[in-house]
Amino acid sequence: MSATVPPPTTRRRWPVVADDQYDGSRIPSRIPTVLEMPPELRDTEDVLQVNFGPNHPSTHGVLRLIVDLHGEEVVGVSAVVGYLHTGFEKSMETKTYWKDVTFPERIDYVGYQNNELVFVLAVEQLLELETPTKAKWMRMLLCELNRIHSHLVFLGTSALELGAISMFWYCFRERETILDLFELVTGQRMHTRYFQIGGLAEDIPPGFFPECRKFVEWMPHALDDYKGILDRNEIWLERTKGIGILSARDAIALGQTGPILRASGVDWDLRRDQPYLHYDQVDFGVPVYPEGDVYARYRVRLDEMAESTNIVRQCLDKLERMEGMPWIADDRKVVLPPREELHTSMESLIHHFKIVTEGFRVPEGEIYVAVESPRGESGCYLVSDGGPKPWRVHFRAPSFVALEATATCLENTLIADLIAVVGSLDAVMGDTDR
Amino acid sequence: MSGWARVPGYVSHRDGPEMPTVTVETELIREACEHARDQLGFDMCVDVVATDYLGWGGEGVSGYIGTSTGRDLMHPMTQGLQVLPELKPKRFSVSYHLLALRQGAPRARLQCWADEGEHVASVVSVWPTCDWHEREVYDLMGIVFDSHPNLERLLLPEDWEGHPLRKDYPIGGEPVRFSDAE
Numbered sequence: 001m002s003a004t005v006p007p008p009t010t011r012r013r014w015p016v017v018a019d020d021q022y023d024g025s026r027i028p029s030r031i032p033t034v035l036e037m038p039p040e041l042r043d044t045e046d047v048l049q050v051n052f053g054p055n056h057p058s059t060h061g062v063l064r065l066i067v068d069l070h071g072e073e074v075v076g077v078s079a080v081v082g083y084l085h086t087g088f089e090k091s092m093e094t095k096t097y098w099k100d101v102t103f104p105e106r107i108d109y110v111g112y113q114n115n116e117l118v119f120v121l122a123v124e125q126l127l128e129l130e131t132p133t134k135a136k137w138m139r140m141l142l143c144e145l146n147r148i149h150s151h152l153v154f155l156g157t158s159a160l161e162l163g164a165i166s167m168f169w170y171c172f173r174e175r176e177t178i179l180d181l182f183e184l185v186t187g188q189r190m191h192t193r194y195f196q197i198g199g200l201a202e203d204i205p206p207g208f209f210p211e212c213r214k215f216v217e218w219m220p221h222a223l224d225d226y227k228g229i230l231d232r233n234e235i236w237l238e239r240t241k242g243i244g245i246l247s248a249r250d251a252i253a254l255g256q257t258g259p260i261l262r263a264s265g266v267d268w269d270l271r272r273d274q275p276y277l278h279y280d281q282v283d284f285g286v287p288v289y290p291e292g293d294v295y296a297r298y299r300v301r302l303d304e305m306a307e308s309t310n311i312v313r314q315c316l317d318k319l320e321r322m323e324g325m326p327w328i329a330d331d332r333k334v335v336l337p338p339r340e341e342l343h344t345s346m347e348s349l350i351h352h353f354k355i356v357t358e359g360f361r362v363p364e365g366e367i368y369v370a371v372e373s374p375r376g377e378s379g380c381y382l383v384s385d386g387g388p389k390p391w392r393v394h395f396r397a398p399s400f401v402a403l404e405a406t407a408t409c410l411e412n413t414l415i416a417d418l419i420a421v422v423g424s425l426d427a428v429m430g431d432t433d434r
Numbered sequence: 435m436s437g438w439a440r441v442p443g444y445v446s447h448r449d450g451p452e453m454p455t456v457t458v459e460t461e462l463i464r465e466a467c468e469h470a471r472d473q474l475g476f477d478m479c480v481d482v483v484a485t486d487y488l489g490w491g492g493e494g495v496s497g498y499i500g501t502s503t504g505r506d507l508m509h510p511m512t513q514g515l516q517v518l519p520e521l522k523p524k525r526f527s528v529s530y531h532l533l534a535l536r537q538g539a540p541r542a543r544l545q546c547w548a549d550e551g552e553h554v555a556s557v558v559s560v561w562p563t564c565d566w567h568e569r570e571v572y573d574l575m576g577i578v579f580d581s582h583p584n585l586e587r588l589l590l591p592e593d594w595e596g597h598p599l600r601k602d603y604p605i606g607g608e609p610v611r612f613s614d615a616e
Binding site: 027030031032033034081082085087089090093125150252253254255257268274275326364365367368369370377379381383385386391392394396400401403404433434 | 450452453455477478479480481483485486487490499519520529531535536539541543558561562563565566570574583584587588589590591598599603605
């Protein structure tokens, strides 16, 4: 097993910030997110403005980039987002908390489980509701499976964009297994709505553990396959190494988090450094690479998949011994009563009716909760006025922030590299536009 | 954290379960942010978020759904508040969630308040990441950030009217038959 789990490049505690990959700052000085054409090129006729997207297949959904090209050189770029804006935050204000749980998953539709988690955690913190330990371990397990799933989608699609179509099939083979596991537990392949405020919606079904074990045993071999395809592939290395460099200082100034920040040499992972759930009780490494290029971002995500597999294994070890333990908090004012009680207990029936129709009240307050989603810090800012619906919900979307770095990463690159760079930022447009 | 009282424009400080909230005067928000970055080590601005408190704590407002008639959709159920929430100084709050990454990573929330039409100074010069965050706040909440280099709508089309996250923005919806409004 240890052969496939890379040694974490550093296990020291932060602050560990790598030396800057280049001197000074490359963030465009006037507008930080727009790379503007140099004035001496403006009046020449050599510059071609290309509208890239919003429906171009390699722009990861509906991202639109307006690119100024001088030959093959990218001399100007500005990202236009908003094509997938669906007003989730406004919609959530009009629903009760109980019904709101379905929304966050659809915001980041690849890292859905982590988004669901952050909203549920925020409500639980305002309620000061303690969740059973079994629910915490299961949440961790599903979040890590979801992280592997998300990184597989990243790896498959970004390799596909650079011409390695076989990579896509390999990645989606394992992704399919993960989705089957989700279906086994929750009945849904994606957007599970399995996390409930207070714990889990249902107990873990029989048969899940052996299936998940099989996956955990298989995943390291799959990672070997990926490395076999890409790691000594001359084209892949040429197209990713030294491309789209972002220095540690610029990454922090641009608010980058997650794999992008770690690929720029900043050793920062919320799971380890500001632990939630039971992340302080599992043993895992945080891969950090100092180069700050597309290749480093790929390596971080590849290594994270191995670490996540490790965490899933540790969660399984814990959960297998928790047979019969409660999976949701026993607070009848917030949590739906067990289904079977509805036939026998008037009190339960009333509670069920009240929670579903009217919702439960959440004490007044404002809170910001952050978790490490596959794309970085996914945060939920929640304001409650004491009523059954949130006064304001806001999601701090890591993809949104990642796209702010496009202009900086694309300094001195060629048009072909633009695909690699945008792919490496791994932005999910649902997350960006909300 | 001590040292907050020296932030320019300091008004109040409240400890929360996850991070302290420091309220500063709206006119001095940029100076306060510069102070937070340079003196207190908050090198990363994680998020900028604005909240509209129009009707906060008002009768029948909790769970208010802006149907065309403006009624409380859940009426006649008990949607009112049991306790009136604490009143807010102005209509909008703008919160900056900060993280001191290089210094052991404490978090803090800088907050300032603005009435309708009141401008807030842009802090893009302090943290470049605030570029899109401020544009999003402007787009959805209608708060104007002074001296922002590129203050345009971000998520909505340029010709969109209104700012949807405001509480007085109608969300439409279909009339429900056989309800008491009929």
